[in-house]
Amino acid sequence: MLETMAKLHIIGHQSELDETLAVLHGLRSVHLIDVSDDATVPLPPLAVDEQHLQRIEDLRYLRARLGSVLALIPNLPEPDISIPEMTETNLDRMRGELNELAPRVEQLVRHIDDLTREQETLPRHVASLTKLLPLVPGLAQLHGYGTAVLLVESRHSSVLGELNVQLTEKLAGNFEIISDHVDTNTVGAVLVYPRDHSEEVASLLGREAISRVRLPRQYETMSFREAISAMKTRLADLPEEIASSQRELDVLVAAHADWAAVGSYLEQHLDQLGAIRHLGATAHTFVISGWVPERAADEIEKVVAARVGEKVIVERASVEEGEVPPVLMHNPAPARPFEFLVRLLAIPRYGSVDPTLLMGLFVPLFFGIMLGDVIYGAILLGLAVTASRYLRNRPSALRDLSRVFVLSASWAILWGVVYGEYLGDLGHRLVGIEPIWINREEALEPLLLFSLAIGAGHVTLGLLLGVWQSLKFHRRHETLERLMLLLTLGALFTLAAIAADFLPRSLVTPSFAAIVVATVVLMVLGGGMGLVMAPLEIIGLVGNVLSYLRIAALGVASVYLARVANELGAAAPLWLGILIASLFHALNLALGAFSPTVQALRLHYVEFFSKFYDEGGDEFRPFGGLDNRVAST
Numbered sequence: 001m002l003e004t005m006a007k008l009h010i011i012g013h014q015s016e017l018d019e020t021l022a023v024l025h026g027l028r029s030v031h032l033i034d035v036s037d038d039a040t041v042p043l044p045p046l047a048v049d050e051q052h053l054q055r056i057e058d059l060r061y062l063r064a065r066l067g068s069v070l071a072l073i074p075n076l077p078e079p080d081i082s083i084p085e086m087t088e089t090n091l092d093r094m095r096g097e098l099n100e101l102a103p104r105v106e107q108l109v110r111h112i113d114d115l116t117r118e119q120e121t122l123p124r125h126v127a128s129l130t131k132l133l134p135l136v137p138g139l140a141q142l143h144g145y146g147t148a149v150l151l152v153e154s155r156h157s158s159v160l161g162e163l164n165v166q167l168t169e170k171l172a173g174n175f176e177i178i179s180d181h182v183d184t185n186t187v188g189a190v191l192v193y194p195r196d197h198s199e200e201v202a203s204l205l206g207r208e209a210i211s212r213v214r215l216p217r218q219y220e221t222m223s224f225r226e227a228i229s230a231m232k233t234r235l236a237d238l239p240e241e242i243a244s245s246q247r248e249l250d251v252l253v254a255a256h257a258d259w260a261a262v263g264s265y266l267e268q269h270l271d272q273l274g275a276i277r278h279l280g281a282t283a284h285t286f287v288i289s290g291w292v293p294e295r296a297a298d299e300i301e302k303v304v305a306a307r308v309g310e311k312v313i314v315e316r317a318s319v320e321e322g323e324v325p326p327v328l329m330h331n332p333a334p335a336r337p338f339e340f341l342v343r344l345l346a347i348p349r350y351g352s353v354d355p356t357l358l359m360g361l362f363v364p365l366f367f368g369i370m371l372g373d374v375i376y377g378a379i380l381l382g383l384a385v386t387a388s389r390y391l392r393n394r395p396s397a398l399r400d401l402s403r404v405f406v407l408s409a410s411w412a413i414l415w416g417v418v419y420g421e422y423l424g425d426l427g428h429r430l431v432g433i434e435p436i437w438i439n440r441e442e443a444l445e446p447l448l449l450f451s452l453a454i455g456a457g458h459v460t461l462g463l464l465l466g467v468w469q470s471l472k473f474h475r476r477h478e479t480l481e482r483l484m485l486l487l488t489l490g491a492l493f494t495l496a497a498i499a500a501d502f503l504p505r506s507l508v509t510p511s512f513a514a515i516v517v518a519t520v521v522l523m524v525l526g527g528g529m530g531l532v533m534a535p536l537e538i539i540g541l542v543g544n545v546l547s548y549l550r551i552a553a554l555g556v557a558s559v560y561l562a563r564v565a566n567e568l569g570a571a572a573p574l575w576l577g578i579l580i581a582s583l584f585h586a587l588n589l590a591l592g593a594f595s596p597t598v599q600a601l602r603l604h605y606v607e608f609f610s611k612f613y614d615e616g617g618d619e620f621r622p623f624g625g626l627d628n629r630v631a632s633t
Helices: 014-027 050-070 088-135 158-171 195-205 224-255 259-278 294-307 333-345 356-371 374-390 397-419 426-431 444-472 476-499 505-525 527-546 549-571 574-611 628-632
Strands: 005-013 031-033 145-153 176-183 186-194 210-213 285-293 312-316
Touching (some): 005 014, 050 259, 088 186, 186 195, 374 574, 444 476
């Protein structure tokens, strides 16, 4: 559902402006209206002088500087939201601390990162050199000569012969290549060459099949044995060096634990300074105009009166014709994860139908009908619950999507019981489980009819919502058009029931007459293009209903792929059969999670929403950010 909005005017003496803005920022329930866009406030905007703009710039720079430092610090403490207002003296102190300590913090963080990377890479160098050491057991570092350590896949070992020919040409034989297999798939090689020819050698080594082992700079002049020994010593010393730097960083952070809280204060204060340009003013008073949820209006009035006092009043304002409030979705907790699926399409228009609850019902239902397997559903449910718990404190689309899958997987389990499917027909093969209602492998016709019935009901519901919404917004043309589509759909249902001998044949003539009347009215409503568009609309309506056949098609495809997995598994030896069946079932599960989700959303966005959805709303953006309590209370 969409929240009903109220419009408030908050009027007070300019001496109380800062306190009023602080209170509204903390409430996070008021969507500010620019005074120039509010015809009910015939006042000029509050003047913003150069000093005000300069202060905004100074605070933005301080926030950016502080943010760059805080982003480097791990395990940052939560900001203390009760921090008192910062004075200019305190802000000056903060600037001084940042100028003094930020370089050291940045240096320590970079140093810790470098040490950590070194700790990760040195073991790989030790392993490579240890493999290559047997190739050159007695080789010492020669003055005027350099070495290059090379690794080549065995299948490309011929490049070493080509390299030997080219080096003979370039260096007149003044080099040595020692090579051997270091493991089954790799040939190792050590190239000794005059340092004067380093550039020529480097150009020859720059080919895809050759992987050159590049040692850190401090080990380049050592022999292999010396480098390995030095690396092992370094690896032993690194943990204490990292810990020592981390302790120094922790001491710096502990001594300035208020930095995070100051960052929070700066965000709030900059919001307040930025809001001033949206307000109206006289010489001594200010006027704040804003939208609030109707249910929160009285509470806002009480809080402002209690915390600011009698110099500020809150009054309800009239909504002028043409003014459109912002949109705030307000749905029960189980349906709330589906709000982001609605936003993927567009924000609904204020006062229109919010389809969130309907998506919360039908998307998981369609998913369950398509997947319909107890074991697949149970696996998806376990994964979705785990993901939901991991993401529960992280407001994101992924968290909402995991909760959507919790409901969808639950429906898949329920429909799996109805179909009697446990990894396809494995439950029937092993313990003789039978379907409660329908066997999807055999009863294809009832399954198709069931899908068409779902489509007919879903599309009819969309048209009914469209009629109701058109009447609400006084769109007569649109109302009549949707009524004619409903009449056509009803007539087609009647003809289908007559063909199935569910209704008497005496209704054939009235049904065809209804279709003709609806078509003629649609042609008239379509104006000059009506002769073409009316038949296309009716054909499109039928196509919308037929699109729901994909519910049956995807379900049957999943059933047969599961059956193939079981039959292949049964035809092979036990261990191999389990492996083959597991791979096919894993593929089927992946497809069963992806395809039904996409198709369920498509049926809503294309077939269902097109009958009623009215987009184009302006999202509710409260001053101070959206409070979860506002969205969910």
